[in-house]
Amino acid sequence: MKPVKVGILGLGTVGSGTFNVLKRNQKEILGRAGRRIEVAMVADRDVERAQSIVKGDCEVVADGYLLVNNPEIDIVVELIGGYTVAKDFVLKAIENGKHVVTANKALLAVHGNEIFEAAQKKKVIVAFEAAVAGGIPIIKALREGLTANRIEWIAGIINGTTNFILSGMRDKGLDFNTVLKDAQALGYAEADPTFDIEGIDAAHKATIMSAIAFGVPVQFDKAYVEGITKLESIDITYAEQLGYRIKLLGITKRMANGIELRVHPTLIPEKRLIANVEGAMNAVLVNSDAVGATLYYGKGAGSEPTASAVIADLVDIARVDTVNPEHRVPYLAFQPDAMNDTPILPITEVTTSYYLRMQVKDQPGVLADITRILADLSISIDAFLQKEPLEGETLVDIIILTHQTQEKNMNAAIEKIEQISTVMGKVTKIRLENLL
Amino acid sequence: MKPVKVGILGLGTVGSGTFNVLKRNQKEILGRAGRRIEVAMVADRDVERAQSIVKGDCEVVADGYLLVNNPEIDIVVELIGGYTVAKDFVLKAIENGKHVVTANKALLAVHGNEIFEAAQKKKVIVAFEAAVAGGIPIIKALREGLTANRIEWIAGIINGTTNFILSGMRDKGLDFNTVLKDAQALGYAEADPTFDIEGIDAAHKATIMSAIAFGVPVQFDKAYVEGITKLESIDITYAEQLGYRIKLLGITKRMANGIELRVHPTLIPEKRLIANVEGAMNAVLVNSDAVGATLYYGKGAGSEPTASAVIADLVDIARVDTVNPEHRVPYLAFQPDAMNDTPILPITEVTTSYYLRMQVKDQPGVLADITRILADLSISIDAFLQKEPLEGETLVDIIILTHQTQEKNMNAAIEKIEQISTVMGKVTKIRLENLL
Numbered sequence: 001m002k003p004v005k006v007g008i009l010g011l012g013t014v015g016s017g018t019f020n021v022l023k024r025n026q027k028e029i030l031g032r033a034g035r036r037i038e039v040a041m042v043a044d045r046d047v048e049r050a051q052s053i054v055k056g057d058c059e060v061v062a063d064g065y066l067l068v069n070n071p072e073i074d075i076v077v078e079l080i081g082g083y084t085v086a087k088d089f090v091l092k093a094i095e096n097g098k099h100v101v102t103a104n105k106a107l108l109a110v111h112g113n114e115i116f117e118a119a120q121k122k123k124v125i126v127a128f129e130a131a132v133a134g135g136i137p138i139i140k141a142l143r144e145g146l147t148a149n150r151i152e153w154i155a156g157i158i159n160g161t162t163n164f165i166l167s168g169m170r171d172k173g174l175d176f177n178t179v180l181k182d183a184q185a186l187g188y189a190e191a192d193p194t195f196d197i198e199g200i201d202a203a204h205k206a207t208i209m210s211a212i213a214f215g216v217p218v219q220f221d222k223a224y225v226e227g228i229t230k231l232e233s234i235d236i237t238y239a240e241q242l243g244y245r246i247k248l249l250g251i252t253k254r255m256a257n258g259i260e261l262r263v264h265p266t267l268i269p270e271k272r273l274i275a276n277v278e279g280a281m282n283a284v285l286v287n288s289d290a291v292g293a294t295l296y297y298g299k300g301a302g303s304e305p306t307a308s309a310v311i312a313d314l315v316d317i318a319r320v321d322t323v324n325p326e327h328r329v330p331y332l333a334f335q336p337d338a339m340n341d342t343p344i345l346p347i348t349e350v351t352t353s354y355y356l357r358m359q360v361k362d363q364p365g366v367l368a369d370i371t372r373i374l375a376d377l378s379i380s381i382d383a384f385l386q387k388e389p390l391e392g393e394t395l396v397d398i399i400i401l402t403h404q405t406q407e408k409n410m411n412a413a414i415e416k417i418e419q420i421s422t423v424m425g426k427v428t429k430i431r432l433e434n435l436l
Numbered sequence: 437m438k439p440v441k442v443g444i445l446g447l448g449t450v451g452s453g454t455f456n457v458l459k460r461n462q463k464e465i466l467g468r469a470g471r472r473i474e475v476a477m478v479a480d481r482d483v484e485r486a487q488s489i490v491k492g493d494c495e496v497v498a499d500g501y502l503l504v505n506n507p508e509i510d511i512v513v514e515l516i517g518g519y520t521v522a523k524d525f526v527l528k529a530i531e532n533g534k535h536v537v538t539a540n541k542a543l544l545a546v547h548g549n550e551i552f553e554a555a556q557k558k559k560v561i562v563a564f565e566a567a568v569a570g571g572i573p574i575i576k577a578l579r580e581g582l583t584a585n586r587i588e589w590i591a592g593i594i595n596g597t598t599n600f601i602l603s604g605m606r607d608k609g610l611d612f613n614t615v616l617k618d619a620q621a622l623g624y625a626e627a628d629p630t631f632d633i634e635g636i637d638a639a640h641k642a643t644i645m646s647a648i649a650f651g652v653p654v655q656f657d658k659a660y661v662e663g664i665t666k667l668e669s670i671d672i673t674y675a676e677q678l679g680y681r682i683k684l685l686g687i688t689k690r691m692a693n694g695i696e697l698r699v700h701p702t703l704i705p706e707k708r709l710i711a712n713v714e715g716a717m718n719a720v721l722v723n724s725d726a727v728g729a730t731l732y733y734g735k736g737a738g739s740e741p742t743a744s745a746v747i748a749d750l751v752d753i754a755r756v757d758t759v760n761p762e763h764r765v766p767y768l769a770f771q772p773d774a775m776n777d778t779p780i781l782p783i784t785e786v787t788t789s790y791y792l793r794m795q796v797k798d799q800p801g802v803l804a805d806i807t808r809i810l811a812d813l814s815i816s817i818d819a820f821l822q823k824e825p826l827e828g829e830t831l832v833d834i835i836i837l838t839h840q841t842q843e844k845n846m847n848a849a850i851e852k853i854e855q856i857s858t859v860m861g862k863v864t865k866i867r868l869e870n871l872l
Contacts, residue, residue, distance in 0.1 A: 001762060021584050021726045031651060031774030032583050034762060129581075135727035137581025145565075145573025147468050148457050148747030215467060273712060273733060290457045291571035291734060291744035297709060298730035308727035311584030319763045320756070326437060326470060327755045338467030 003036035004318040007067040009089055010079040011044040011060075014103055014130070016053045017303030018077065018310045023057070033315045043067040068093040075317055077310060078102040087111055094118045094126070099321060101313040103130035103306055106195075109204035112211070112218035116331040123325040127313035132205045133158050133282045135305030136298040137312060142212045142286065143333040149288035151213040153253035155266075155435055158205040160280035160300045161196035162228050162248040164188045166265075167278045170236050170245070176229060188280050198227035199248060199263040206250030209284070210261045214254055214342060215334035219261070222344035226264035235357060235430060238399050239267050242383055244355075245275040246430065258345040267355050267401075267432035274435065285435060293436040348408040353382065353432040356400045356414070361422040362389050370398070370423070373416045379405045395424060401432060439472035440754040443503040445525055446515040447480040447496075450539055450566070452489045453739030454513065454746045459493070469751045479503040504529040511753055513746060514538040523547055530554045530562070535757060537749040539566035539742055542631075545640035548647070548654035552767040559761040563749035568641045569594050569718045571741030572734040573748060578648045578722065579769040585724035587649040589689035591702075591871055594641040596716035596736045597632035598664050598684040600624045602701075603714045606672050606681070612665060624716050634663035635684060635699040642686030645720070646697045650690055650778060651770035655697070658780035662700035671793060671866060674835050675703050678819055680791075681711040682866065694781040703791050703837075703868040710871065721871060729872040784844040789818065789868040792836045792850070797858040798825050803834070806859070809852045815841045831860060837868060 008015050022029065022037060030036055039057070043064040044050035050060045061067060068076055068089050076093035078100060080086040086107050091114075093100050100119070102108065108115065108131055119126045129139045133156065142151070157163050161183060168179035180197065183189035195201045203225040211218045228248050239246050244267040253260040268275040273295055277283040282300030287293050299305035320328055330336070360366045367386075374381060380403035387397045402410070414427045444451050458465065458473055466472055475493070479500040480486035486496045497503060504512055504525050512529035514536060516522040522543050527550075529536050536555070538544065544551065544567055555562045565575045569592065578587070593599050597619060604615035616633065619625035631637045639661040647654045664684050675682050680703040689696040704711040709731055713719040718736025723729050735741035756764055766772065796802045803822075810817060816839035823833040838846070850863045 017726075025584060025586055025726070028586050029584060031770045032579075032766065034766070034771045034774075136730055137577050140576060140581050141573050143468075144752065145576050145748055146744065147751045148461060148465060148744045150461055150464050273709060276709060276712060288744075290453075290461070290740040290747075292741060294572055294732070294734035296730070296732060299728050304726040305728060308582065308584045308724075311726075312581055315583045316580065319765070320759070322763065323756070323759045327758065329755065330468065330470070334467045335470045338470075 001035040003038040004074050004321065005038050005040040005072055006075045006077060006314060007041040007043065007070060007073040008039060008077045008079060009043050009064050009067060011042050011050040011053055012079065013303045014306045014310065015079040017307035018079070019053060021304055021307045021311060029311065029315065033318050035318045037314050037318060040072055041067050041070055064089050065092065068096060068098065073098060074321065075099045075101060075314060078104060081106065083107055083110055090115060091118055094122050094124055097122055097124060099125040099317050101127045101310055101317070103128070103310060105131040105201065105204040105208060109207040109218055109220040112208070119331065120336060125317050125321070125328060126331055127317060129313050130306045130309035132208055133284055133296070134298070134300040134302065135308040136282060136284065136296045136300065137309065138284045138296050139212065141296055142209065143329050146286065146288055146291065149290045151254070151286060151288045153251065154209050154213055154284060154286050155249050155251045155274070155433060156206070156209070156284035157247050157274065157277050157282050158250045158284065158300060159196055159202040159248060160282055161189045161193060162202070163277065164280040165197070166228060166246060166248065169233050170240065173233060173237070175233050176231060197229050199225045202248060202250045203263040206252055206261060206263055209250070210252035210259060212333040213252060214259050215332070215339050216259060216342055217339065219344050222261060224262040224264070224347035228265055231265050235355070235428060238357060238385065239355065242385060242399065242401060243270050244268060244432070245270050247275065249433065251433065255345065255351070258343040258349070260350050261344045262347060262350060265430055267430055268435055272435050287436055348411070350407045351404050352407070353404050353434065354402045354410055355430040355432050356402065357428040358398050358417065359395050359424045360398055361424065362394050362396045363422060366420065366422040369420050370417055373413055374402065377409050377413045379403065379409065379413055437471040439474040440510050440757065441474050441476040441508050442511045442513060442750060443477040443479065443506060443509040444475060444513045444515060445479050445500050445503060447478050447486040447489055448515065449739045450742045450746065451515040453743035454515070455489060457740055457743045457747060465747065465751065469754050471754045473750050473754060476508055477503050477506055500525050501528065504532060504534065509534060510757065511535045511537060511750060514540055517542065519543055519546055526551060527554055530558050530560055533558055533560060535561040535753050537563045537746055537753070539564070539746060541567040541637065541640040541644060545643040545654055545656040548644070555767065556772060561753050561757070561764060562767055563753060565749050566742045566745035568644055569720055570734070570736040570738065571744040572718060572720065572732045572736065573745065574720045574732050575648065577732055578645065579765050582722065582724055582727065585726045587690070587722060587724045589687065590645050590649055590720060590722050591710070591869060592642070592645070592686045592720035593683050593710065593713050593718050594686045594720065594736060595632055595638040595684060596718055597625045597629060598638070599713065600716040601633070602664060602682060602684065605669050606676065609669060609673070611669050612667060633665050635661045638684060638686045639699040642688055642697060642699055645686070646688035646695060648769040649688060650695050651768070651775050652695060652778055653775065655780050658697060660698040660700070660783040664701055667701050671791070671864060674793065674821065675791065678821060678835065678837060679706050680704060680868070681706050683711065685869065687869065691781065691787070694779040694785070696786050697780045698783060698786060701866055703866055704871055708871050723872055784847070786843045787840050788843070789840050789870065790838045790846055791866040791868050792838065793864040794834050794853065795831050795860045796834055797860065798830050798832045799858060802856065802858040805856050806853055809849050810838065813845050813849045815839065815845065815849055
């Protein structure tokens with residue numbers, strides 16, 4: 001079979017990893033694919049650095065349009081990131097009839113519907129295994145491996161930076177800002193870590209998985225996004241005393257009246273496998289009707305782990321690029337005419353369990369007042385922890401774990417609890433999922 | 437697209453699960469596949485029971501040859517099991533130009549090379565996701581998801597029965613036979629559990645994964661197979677005191693001089709994710725050069741979990757059956773001309789770490805004798821545990837964890853240790869892997 005010719009847009013961390021792994025494992029990959037994957041051109045603004053990586057093995061250009069307009073190239077690998085230039089290049093590549101491989105979760109979560117529609121018209125593939133959970137083949141598992149199943153929910157640790165920070169906070173008992181600085185020094189967090197620590201990156205990935213799982217368009221604007229910046233180490237400690245770990249989870253769930261799509265710090269029972277995913281590792285837990293719970297674990301970022309996913313897509317395309325497009329795996333798992341418009345629920349409509357922490361004056365009646373409010377709103381208490389006041393202190397911490405209830409119901413309860421005169425300040429609310 | 441017509445051979449646990457999931461999730465599956473998967477015929481010796489399952493939705497025959505010779509059928513799903521009848525049916529189906537989906541690990545581990553060769557000649561697909569780790573899409577991950585990688589090793593909990601028994605022995609401190617009886621009562625172990633508890637089933641699966649990972653033919657006869665029947669609960673307890681869990685692992689590893697392929701009880705550090713896979717659950721840990729460690733977890737057996745894998749194969753075939761066979765994913769991941777003949781190493785050539793338990797007379801010098809023997813054979817000691825003798829006893833248990841060494845070297849050391857007059861009886865040896 002004739003080789004498939006690839007152009008790489010952006011030779012940064014993932015781009016150079018892709019180039020290097022393709023070269024190093026050339027024999028291995030050819031042996032599996034039966035067809036050579038040949039990097040014909042690389043585009044990077046820093047031509048000199050790019051040349052030092054490709055070492056004369058392929059042409060290097062500064063202008064990405066020379067690449068996406070190059071008639072020799074079959075597949076464009078977009079590794080630039082972001083919504084602007086990357087989007088233009090991807091749409092131009094599609095317009096030129098080229099297949100696209102991208103690791104760009106932001107682009108797909110925000111502009112995926114437009115991109116897939118354009119690709120569908122031109123009968124080209126847009127593959128994006130690398131966009132979710134890096135080297136873990138989770139897109140393949142969701143789109144193909146679990147194809148027999150009605151997927152019920154997905155919960156994933158899909159941002160390595162925040163998991164590294166949360167592991168550090170728990171292990172060392174340090175506060176968020178201190179561990180963030182460590183993470184930055186070690187290269188696990190960017191100089192501007194906003195996308196990671198505010199949960200935006202995880203929400204991009206959860207948005208893509210939600211669409212694939214439930215056959216709906218990508219709808220990043222409907223996702224509820226809460227990061228870990230306000231998480232206090234005291235809550236990590238109390239959670240641990242109650243047998244829970246706190247993880248930043250991307251969750252999407254099929255409910256009777258819509259789809260939940262949310263990213264937030266979450267208590268998980270420590271016995272769950274996913275609760276034991278530490279450091280910068282990622283894991284995605286999928287619950288579906290036939291197979292039950294399956295979990296996929298590995299490195300969610302980094303040069304060669306992400307390259308592994310990019311190359312898997314390249315080989316997939318090399319196999320099926322000559323095939324009747326009708327036979328291909330659909331972009332978002334479901335055929336365009338089998339998509340549905342089930343709404344994404346606002347966070348107030350979400351149903352989950354809760355961890356509540358409040359500081360109260362250590363005097364009779366306060367607990368009765370709090371539990372009365374919860375009972376009136378039909379919120380059952382699952383566990384309760386009261387810390388002894390320190391010597392000379394009169395305020396005590398009360399921690400309550402509740403059964404499932406709707407977020408708006410819990411918010412109503414909290415509003416009332418905060419009005420009790422013996423409850424000091426705000427109630428800290430963290431969502432809790434029992435998972436599998 | 438025209439529907440793909442399927443015949444199911446054997447409507448037992450997995451067969452009925454496949455039928456039921458195809459029916460229940462018809463809309464979901466069609467939405468993804470874009471093509472109807474239609475069960476046109478079922479063959480089962482118990483026609484009446486089969487009819488009660490299919491409820492008139494398709495023809496039921498007693499004679500499997502009516503199914504494999506039925507010109508209407510595109511794909512034959514073999515769910516009979518075993519090597520004899522199943523093999524004949526599979527080869528006949530291939531001869532008739534039909535694609536085959538099978539969950540039969542024994543058949544493929546023993547006769548896979550012959551079957552794949554026949555299929556290659558007739559340009560038909562033989563798919564077997566369900567043969568390894570049930571509902572976990574591990575074959576897809578190994579053949580496609582990790583296609584960029586040089587796979588270094590695989591270690592898997594790939595037999596639910598033995599993992600259930602080992603979890604029970606640890607949790608309840610009971611001995612093997614007692615927990616086996618519980619497992620049988622609960623349906624987690626068969627009336628004749630030999631294949632499971634002797635490690636044969638796990639070795640079938642490890643054999644298949646080994647071939648896929650390293651591009652070698654299936655060679656079940658070269659696998660080292662040791663079950664859990666001789667495992668004593670005292671070793672589970674001691675392992676735990678040293679921070680380890682004992683699991684029955686299927687291991688295959690690329691070494692400089694060959695491939696390791698072995699199934700045996702194995703100590704694993706308790707912090708490893710795979711050490712925390714409990715009950716009848718399965719998990720496969722894969723280490724490869726680009727992505728590093730990835731882990732796949734889920735139900736390794738059962739009606740609908742296995743059906744989930746069978747149906748994923750059906751959809752894959754429905755997508756590519758009209759495609760140039762050269763473009764398909766090769767049976768064993770590598771193209772036939774890219775296979776190699778790296779030998780499978782005998783167990784004596786295997787390199788691993790060890791847990792050793794011996795009973796010694798509590799008197800001076802014994803420890804010096806033992807450690808001298810190990811030192812002379814360049815075996816380093818990693819940890820050491822000596823239990824206090826019970827009141828009135830003069831014998832004490834000594835447990836030694838060693839660094840890596842070759843099995844034949846360790847066997848030589850054990851032979852010498854057993855000759856020490858103060859060492860009583862045999863030395864218990866259990867292999868230890870640090871994994872990732």
